Amino acid sequence: MSRLATLPRRLALLRPLRGTTCTARSYSTASEQRLDNRVKIVEVGPRDGLQNEKNIVPLATKIELIERLAKTGLQTIEAGSFVAPKWVPQMANSSEILSHILTTPPPSPHPLTYSFLAPNMKGLSNAFSILDANPSSFSTESNPSPSKPSLEMAVFASATETFSQKNLNASIAASLEAFRAVISAAKETPYNLRVRGYISVVLGCPFEGYDVSPHRVAEIATELLEMGVDEIALGDTTGMGTAPRTKDLLNCLRSAGIRNEDVAMHFHDTYGQALVNTAVALEHGIRTFDASVSGLGGCPYSPGATGNVATEDVVYFMESLGMDTGVDLDGVAEVGEWISKELGRGNGSTVGRAVLGRRKRKQE
Numbered sequence: 001m002s003r004l005a006t007l008p009r010r011l012a013l014l015r016p017l018r019g020t021t022c023t024a025r026s027y028s029t030a031s032e033q034r035l036d037n038r039v040k041i042v043e044v045g046p047r048d049g050l051q052n053e054k055n056i057v058p059l060a061t062k063i064e065l066i067e068r069l070a071k072t073g074l075q076t077i078e079a080g081s082f083v084a085p086k087w088v089p090q091m092a093n094s095s096e097i098l099s100h101i102l103t104t105p106p107p108s109p110h111p112l113t114y115s116f117l118a119p120n121m122k123g124l125s126n127a128f129s130i131l132d133a134n135p136s137s138f139s140t141e142s143n144p145s146p147s148k149p150s151l152e153m154a155v156f157a158s159a160t161e162t163f164s165q166k167n168l169n170a171s172i173a174a175s176l177e178a179f180r181a182v183i184s185a186a187k188e189t190p191y192n193l194r195v196r197g198y199i200s201v202v203l204g205c206p207f208e209g210y211d212v213s214p215h216r217v218a219e220i221a222t223e224l225l226e227m228g229v230d231e232i233a234l235g236d237t238t239g240m241g242t243a244p245r246t247k248d249l250l251n252c253l254r255s256a257g258i259r260n261e262d263v264a265m266h267f268h269d270t271y272g273q274a275l276v277n278t279a280v281a282l283e284h285g286i287r288t289f290d291a292s293v294s295g296l297g298g299c300p301y302s303p304g305a306t307g308n309v310a311t312e313d314v315v316y317f318m319e320s321l322g323m324d325t326g327v328d329l330d331g332v333a334e335v336g337e338w339i340s341k342e343l344g345r346g347n348g349s350t351v352g353r354a355v356l357g358r359r360k361r362k363q364e
């Protein structure tokens with residue numbers, strides 16, 4: 001059944017927000033009681049990881065990064081961003097990246113989904129022009145093919161007005177209006193693309209501090225789901241999130257009727273809390289987590305924010321809990337070391353450094 005066909009059922013589960021409180025219910029959902037040990041890791045290194053790099057990373061390096069990551073068992077790779085180049089120059093060659101993925105799909109143990117950000121119709125049209133030039137080279141929901149890559153577009157809203165203005169030059173309401181067109185066009189035939197809806201600064205804003213209402217996040221998430229997004233990605237852009245605040249936020253979303261399977265967590269590790277918050281979300285029943293190889297990243301509009309939680313750290317953490325990510329830890333650690341050297345920076349993954357250090361000692 002296509003994701004679109006399940007939409008009415010999903011929306012039927014969303015209860016009106018007016019009057020809801022953020023108090024946790026005292027019982028678990030059926031999905032939480034199900035023993036599900038599979039976790040999906042969305043690798044955001046090639047987009048979120050690189051977008052903040054000061055020096056323009058050569059196209060060949062970006063493509064090699066994606067190709068190396070594709071071999072490690074990751075299922076989804078965020079590969080680029082169709083935004084205005086004057087705002088984020090590092091993402092200016094996203095058309096070339098998409099084109100390369102379609103014409104020369106990176107070898108991978110299983111079919112991969114590649115995700116690209118598009119905040120408006122201009123960005124989406126730029127992506128469509130690449131798809132139009134390669135019409136039968138990707139898998140769609142109406143015409144699935146295991147031998148071709150799948151594509152996903154992502155829109156990105158904010159939980160605070162100030163961050164929305166800084167990141168998108170628009171109010172939250174205006175940005176949501178622009179996303180409505182993007183979401184419906186992406187879902188139309190012949191593209192039939194999956195769409196992800198980010199919400200940034202859900203646990204703290206660089207401009208408005210800790211005063212971010214979980215109730216407001218739930219409202220925005222509901223609106224995006226009603227527009228047709230397949231998944232909400234909750235961005236702790238600043239890394240200010242703590243365990244109790246993560247729990248409160250997820251309880252609030254649950255109270256609003258938003259299902260765990262429609263939610264992904266996107267943690268940054270600026271305050272070293274990302275894995276603690278990951279544990280809270282995992283226990284809550286979330287099974288999709290964003291991460292960036294060797295902890296690359298930061299948002300150009302979030303001063304002081306450091307990288308995403310490292311993919312290597314999340315994989316090791318999940319394995320320690322008996323969860324199955326399908327990702328080869330050694331393989332992804334090697335990619336982390338390689339890209340760190342390419343960028344001339346230290347490897348930001350504690351686990352990556354430990355895994356490679358242990359291997360080196362064994363060889364000596």
Ligand SMILES: CC(C)(COP(=O)([O-])OP(=O)([O-])OC[C@H]1O[C@@H](n2cnc3c(N)ncnc32)[C@H](O)[C@@H]1OP(=O)([O-])[O-])[C@@H](O)C(=O)NCCC(=O)NCCSC(=O)C[C@@](C)(O)CC(=O)[O-]
Nearest residue numbers: 082083084087119122123167168169198200201235237299
């Ligand atoms: C949304 C806009 C475009 C509004 O920017 P604007 O300046 O208000 O847009 P505009 O409509 O006035 O257009 C200005 C110029 O940009 C062009 N333009 C307009 N749109 C596009 C486009 N899509 N692609 C290419 N060009 C574009 C447009 O054609 C025009 O060109 P000109 O006539 O001056 O030559 C701008 O604010 C923008 O690009 N923002 C992107 C910001 C961004 O990428 N932030 C980082 C990603 S979000 C993030 O990292 C957080 C996340 C997702 O990881 C989760 C988390 O951690 O929280």
